[in-house]
Amino acid sequence: MITATSHGEVLQIKMSRYPDFPPATWVCAYLVDGLLIDTGPSYTAEELRDFLKEKGLKLAVNTHFHEDHISANKFLQDAYKVDIFAPALAIDKINKPASLYPYQEEVWGYPVPSRVKPLGHYIQTEKYRFDVIPTPSHDADHICLYEDKNGWLFTGDLYVSTRPLVCRPNEDLWQTLADLRKMRSLNPRSMFPAPTHVITQPMEKLDKAIAYLMELGNRVDALYNKGMPPERIMQEIFGAESMLAELTQNQFSSLNMVKSFLRKYE
Ligand SMILES: [Zn+2]
Numbered sequence: 001m002i003t004a005t006s007h008g009e010v011l012q013i014k015m016s017r018y019p020d021f022p023p024a025t026w027v028c029a030y031l032v033d034g035l036l037i038d039t040g041p042s043y044t045a046e047e048l049r050d051f052l053k054e055k056g057l058k059l060a061v062n063t064h065f066h067e068d069h070i071s072a073n074k075f076l077q078d079a080y081k082v083d084i085f086a087p088a089l090a091i092d093k094i095n096k097p098a099s100l101y102p103y104q105e106e107v108w109g110y111p112v113p114s115r116v117k118p119l120g121h122y123i124q125t126e127k128y129r130f131d132v133i134p135t136p137s138h139d140a141d142h143i144c145l146y147e148d149k150n151g152w153l154f155t156g157d158l159y160v161s162t163r164p165l166v167c168r169p170n171e172d173l174w175q176t177l178a179d180l181r182k183m184r185s186l187n188p189r190s191m192f193p194a195p196t197h198v199i200t201q202p203m204e205k206l207d208k209a210i211a212y213l214m215e216l217g218n219r220v221d222a223l224y225n226k227g228m229p230p231e232r233i234m235q236e237i238f239g240a241e242s243m244l245a246e247l248t249q250n251q252f253s254s255l256n257m258v259k260s261f262l263r264k265y266e
Contacts, residue, residue: 002047007190007198009033010152013051017043017107025107027068030154030192033125034058037145037154038194039072039084042109049075059083061123061130062116063156064142065090067098068107069194073114085123086116087134089141103248119143130154133182137175138168144183151189153202158183159193162208166242166252173213173260180210220261230258 001019005012009032016026029038029048034056040048049072059082062070073084073094086094094116100108123130123145130145138157145154158179167173183191184206191202199205216237223233234241238254245253 002044002051004051005198007192009150010190010192010198011055012192012198013040013048015040015044015048017041017109027108028192028194028196029069031055031057032147032152033127035123035125035128035130036060036076037192038063038069038156039076041068041107042071042111045072045075045112048072049079052076052080057082058125059085059123061119061145062086062090062094063144063154063194064139065093066139066157067100067104067109067111069156070094070114070116071109071111073116074112077114084114084116085119087132087141087143088118091116091118093141101249101251103251133186135179135182137172137179139170144179146186146188148186151187152192153183153186153188153190154192155183156194159191159199159205159209160195162205163212164209165238165257166244166254167256167260168251169256169259171256171260172263173217173257174264177210177213177217180206180213184210216257217261220258224262224265230255230262234258 001016003014011031013029014026018025029040036057039060057080076082095113097113098111119132121132128147130147133144133146135142135144135158142156188202191199219237220233234255242254
């Protein structure tokens with residue numbers, strides 16, 4: 001299912017296999033001045049292709065290789081002959097069959113492999129220039145796009161909320177802090193994340209997210225330096241493991257957050 005909402009010149013396209021499920025099961029792409037940012041999951045790929053008919057689509061960018069951001073690539077290329085660009089580190093992965101956990105297969109589905117072109121330092125549309133900003137915390141290939149005239153910041157999966165309680169096993173939360181600070185330094189006026197609503201006061205949200213993660217990282221550090229193992233640190237800080245851990249085969253857990261902060265000691 002697809003729903004779309006205009007935010008000035010930016011169209012938010014919200015995609016979900018299960019419309020009644022919680023927010024974690026939908027993802028957003030954005031269409032602005034002919035540029036589509038991310039192409040969504042497999043289950044809505046053909047619906048997105050049909051939705052974009054006569055919407056002036058000229059080109060697309062994948063913010064990273066995850067299956068909920070690339071799966072309509074092939075359908076859009078076949079239907080509209082558009083170029084799709086992705087970060088250099090993502091290209092091989094987008095071009096090969098994906099290997100998914102059961103929850104990913106259930107919620108997003110398998111992407112059809114597609115051939116995409118490497119992103120340069122910026123993407124030019126008819127009216128705007130979007131700077132490509134590497135933000136490797138969510139995954140090594142991840143990028144954000146920033147349009148300076150309007151202060152538009154497209155953050156892919158970098159920003160989820162001001163108080164995230166879970167993360168993936170390979171995320172680096174100290175790097176997340178660095179990436180969020182980099183976003184703050186741009187002084188954005190609107191923020192367009194993939195996993196949540198459009199944010200009209202991004203500086204306030206970024207400040208909160210940075211303060212929360214900084215405090216959390218320092219607490220994890222302090223408990224670890226007292227000799228506490230990661231599992232006990234997780235219980236001490238979060239009380240209990242998130243339900244998402246079991247539902248996602250431990251791909252999203254609070255223990256992952258603790259371990260992420262402690263990886264610097266390995
Ligand atoms: Zn992702």
